[in-house]
Amino acid sequence: MPLITLPDRTCILVTGPEAEDFLQNILTLDLQTVGTDDARPGALLTPQGKILFDFLISRVDGGFCLECRSDIAADFARRLMMYRLRARAEIALQDECVVQVSWNEESASSPEDSAVLDRRFPEGTVHRVYDADRTTSATREDWTAYRVAHGVAESGSDYELSDAFPHDVLLDQNGGVGFKKGCYVGQEVVSRMQHRGTARRRVLIADSEASLPASGTPITADGRPIGTMGSSSGGRGLALVRIDKVKNAVDRDVPVLAGETSITLSIPAWARFDFPQSPSSED
Template sequence: MPAIQLTDRTVILAAGPDARSFLQNIVTTDISALAEGEVRPGALLSPQGKIVFDFVISRAGEDTFRLDCRRDIAEAFLKRLMLYRLRAKVELSLREEALIAVSWDNDSTASQNDSTLLDRRFPEMLGVLRHYGKAVAEECDIGLWHRLRIEHGVAEGGWDYAFGDAFPHDVLFDQNGGVGLAKGCYVGQEVVSRMHHRGTARRRLVIVEGEAPLPAPGMEVTAEGRTIGALGSVSDRIGLAIVRIDRAAEANAAGTPILAGGVKLSLRPPAYARFSLTESGGKEGTA
């Protein structure tokens, strides 16, 4: 049972009688569909529809929600949330001392005390759990956690994309529960909705495998000298990349090598994704 302390993460709490409606009106996650015992991904967008902050969110008691985010963006994220609070009856606080850990491949289950939660970004059979307020006694290498993310197509801001640069569709938030496509208005919703209904998402997160160890994150992914994307997280010969799926599909159809820093790559969508790289144009599946 690998267990890892995520020292680069912290928690913002949103508590009060208006906490649910406050969050429902500004973030991408459908808060009304968030169940106890689970964490789901989400983001706060710019009015132009790009991800400014991302997080995983969970219930932490009655009228209380836990936003688990990168430590290095937490203060800026809190300030942005404060701007939207206005007269809402919600208290926002940064819990810098929060302990966050992950574990998987174990027989544990989500708890009823809001401290051990199932991470819905991963297949349930993996048993990936998020632990709050728990110190790990025998910690494993954090590289194991990043490799798990890579293998299952779970992107995170700061590792796989720059904040302010990616649309939710780019990192598959529309397909992994990070966007409530049926919910009402939230910041950036019009852009996300238009992209979804018109099927205009051109960039998508893919899993890449190299014939040799992959170069560093940020390296361009190319086909015949034309840039089609860039690498995110890497672990030896496997990594994540955000690519133009139309260009990747064209390269695959033509038998054109796809490269990153001279390393030949094979690309595939995550298992949960609803798009293909085998047809010209990068065909989207149905929801």
């Protein structure tokens, strides 16, 4: 089973008698869906519904562990403190947290008793551990390739914070948004997108016979921008694109390009949305 340490990830602990109620009232996901062996995706949004911070959350004794990018962790912790008000919850940045990930193509037993399942992936295939430092057996390129093949997007490499809605990066598809829970920051905008079916940007899997260009490279059709490249490994990558524009290009047999590289775009196998059937407007 491949294993890698992710030095650019760290943890924030939120503990205390009111930790769950506090987080449930501000985060996108429904914490009641987080089991004892789960690491589930979620986000803290702006009031306008854009993703301000993304993370994976799991249960610990007395509260929760929020795993996020190291470079945003201090700002994330400060924002949580701002929302805490009088809630009986403690927020602590774990500067020395070691984040390790192991994965396999088929369900496998946990490599550590303390491992949690990354629920963005097929059940049982990806484990995350926060209290061990084992010898690694894989490279970052290996992990990127596996993540890309499953259509799992992360901020920084696949989209910019404060620029994407949860629907854009498939949080509505992988349990990162609780549509039946109560209010949270940005909830009105996200609910409106869900009920009206207005999500037009989506993360898709990009495939090419050539190596794909760097993250941030424009994706075009007919010379017009329709999205940007995200992470890639060889000829496979992630792309955040307007799916109506992609459908329009496919229907007219117009090449879709990432920079100068021809690509084909597909919906991740686990996702439940489809390409729109009506023609795209030119806006």
